Amino acid sequence: MDYKYIIYEAKDHIATITLNKPEQMNAFQWIGRGEDAQEVWNAFDRAADDDDVKVIILKGSGRAFTVGHDLNKVGFIYGMGTGKKGESRPSQRIRLKYDKMGMDDNMMHVFLNPKITISQLHGYCIGGGVYFPLLCDLAVAAEDAKLGLTEQRLGFSGSGVLGITHLIYHIGMKRALELLLTGKTISGKEAAEIGLVNKAVPADKLDEETL
Numbered sequence: 632m633d634y635k636y637i638i639y640e641a642k643d644h645i646a647t648i649t650l651n652k653p654e655q656m657n658a659f660q661w662i663g664r665g666e667d668a669q670e671v672w673n674a675f676d677r678a679a680d681d682d683d684v685k686v687i688i689l690k691g692s693g694r695a696f697t698v699g700h701d702l703n704k705v706g707f708i709y710g711m712g713t714g715k716k717g718e719s720r721p722s723q724r725i726r727l728k729y730d731k732m733g734m735d736d737n738m739m740h741v742f743l744n745p746k747i748t749i750s751q752l753h754g755y756c757i758g759g760g761v762y763f764p765l766l767c768d769l770a771v772a773a774e775d776a777k778l779g780l781t782e783q784r785l786g787f788s789g790s791g792v793l794g795i796t797h798l799i800y801h802i803g804m805k806r807a808l809e810l811l812l813t814g815k816t817i818s819g820k821e822a823a824e825i826g827l828v829n830k831a832v833p834a835d836k837l838d839e840e841t842l
Contacts, residue, residue, distance in 0.1 A: 632677070635696030636667035638692070639674045644685040645842070646678035646746075651801040653693025658701035662759040663737055679706040679744050686840060687744065690751040691761055699758020699782065738794075742766040752819060753834060753842045758782045763829075770828035771841045772819030778827060802826050 632639075638649040648671065650657040651724050671689075691697050741748060741763065750756075750764040752772040757779050761774045764770035764778075772778070772827075798807045802825045809818075823831040830842040 632673070634670050634674070637670045637674060637783040639677065641678065641684055643679060644683060646674075646681065646684045646687045648674045648678070648687065648689045650689075650697055653691075655698075655701060656693065656755060657691045657697040657760075658694040659697065659699065659759060660701055662700060662762065672737055674755040674773055675740045675744055675748075675752075679746055684746055685748045686749065688749045689741075689767065690752055690841075691753065695754035696752045696776070697763075698755050699760045699761035718742065735816045738762060738766055743795075743828075749841060750828075751780070751837060752776045752828065757816065761798075762794050764828050765794060765801060771837065772822055772828045773834040774818065774820045774831045774838050775834055776817065776819035776822070776831070777816045778822050779814065780810050781814050781816060783811055783814035 634651075636650070636652055638647075638651050640647045640649075642816075650667075650671070652658065652667065658710055659665055659667050675687060678687045747769070748767040750767040750770040752764060752770065753776055755777050756764065756772070757777065758781055761778060764772070795807070795811070798810070802810075806825050809815075817825075817827075819828065819831040822828045830840070
């Protein structure tokens with residue numbers, strides 16, 4: 632299958648899925664049913680069905696793993712950007728509904744994948760991008776990577792339903808609330824210290840340490 636938004640390579644029992652929109656820092660149209668996200672889910676299923684593949688690595692091209700949603704497009708999913716006079720921000724109910732329908736259900740392609748899954752993080756891993764290290768079996772980050780649920784600053788529903796559950800499971804209630812309520816970013820080194828990722832390594836050793 633030809634992909635437009637990702638690069639898929641299977642070699643030596645490892646399937647590598649590379650997010651490949653470097654000019655947009657691998658921003659997603661919508662981490663749910665967007666065309667780019669659908670390619671990611673397809674690639675995870677493809678690797679799951681390949682008996683020669685034992686491990687799946689998800690990484691990003693360019694300067695970032697992913698900055699999460701493309702804010703120029705994701706608003707349309709939640710009913711914003713219609714141009715109607717007096718348009719208001721969608722309710723929390725609507726945002727959570729779409730998170731559940733679009734993102735949480737599709738994330739099962741990662742979370743329930745029968746192969747060992749690894750997120751390899753560099754640059755920015757923010758917003759919806761934080762889903763991936765939470766849902767993969769393992770996560771390795773560059774020490775200088777930046778992770779955070781920064782969409783909270785815009786009043787978005789943040790990690791939706793599934794993401795919040797996994798965030799609490801990984802780092803505990805207090806730390807989860809701190810990230811959710813402040814929208815702050817932390818370094819890859821800090822992420823390893825609190826259990827958001829397995830380990831943080833020098834950026835120039837990231838490929839080597841992930842493998």
